[in-house]
Amino acid sequence: EAGVAQSPRYKIIEKRQSVAFWCNPISGHATLYWYQQILGQGPKLLIQFQNNGVVDDSQLPKDRFSAERLKGVDSTLKIQPAKLEDSAVYLCASSSYLNGYTDTQYFGPGTRLTVL
């Protein structure tokens, strides 16, 4: 079974530029998460999707971050404009969902973003 795919693996941009990350979850997984992991910290949730609907985006800086999950499969996370403090690893995870319960989350390899 293929795991969670993410691209690109690395991205370097100047501040105020825009950037987009892509995630393809494990086939059949209804729930998709984007986490931000700043160096030396544990990952923190940015946004959670259930199929193509948003479950939780309370920690997403909506003035600069946006995310979508069209057709309930792939997802993109965008930052516009980027700030220096956005330098981090962006992790995508997915899990199955059945009868109101979410199963274990499986993570992709992440995208390391450096903002100069």
Add this chain to the structure above:
Amino acid sequence: AQTVTQSQPEMSVQEAETVTLSCTYDTSESDYYLFWYKQPPSRQMILVIRQEAYKQQNATENRFSVNFQKAAKSFSLKISDSQLGDAAMYFCAYQYQTGANNLFFGTGTRLTVIP
């Protein structure tokens, strides 16, 4: 948000020896899940072990086992017969059983395995 605390930023263990990583958490829920994830330098977060709070029996996965103390809100990971491939960052994480099911992570423990 739930608080997960890992008080050991770094740990080291001799190859073939046993090491225990500590984790405490704060919650008012009675049903929840706890996890240990491993993150090698390649960055891929890998599930090590999962514990359901309603289960009294401690979870085990080969050389990995947990000591789950629900009343004390403690969830430690024991790695037996440590191998070089065990070297990584280890994150303890909490998840609500229902509702918003995102993971709340601790700050991690970096484990070094000494040959």
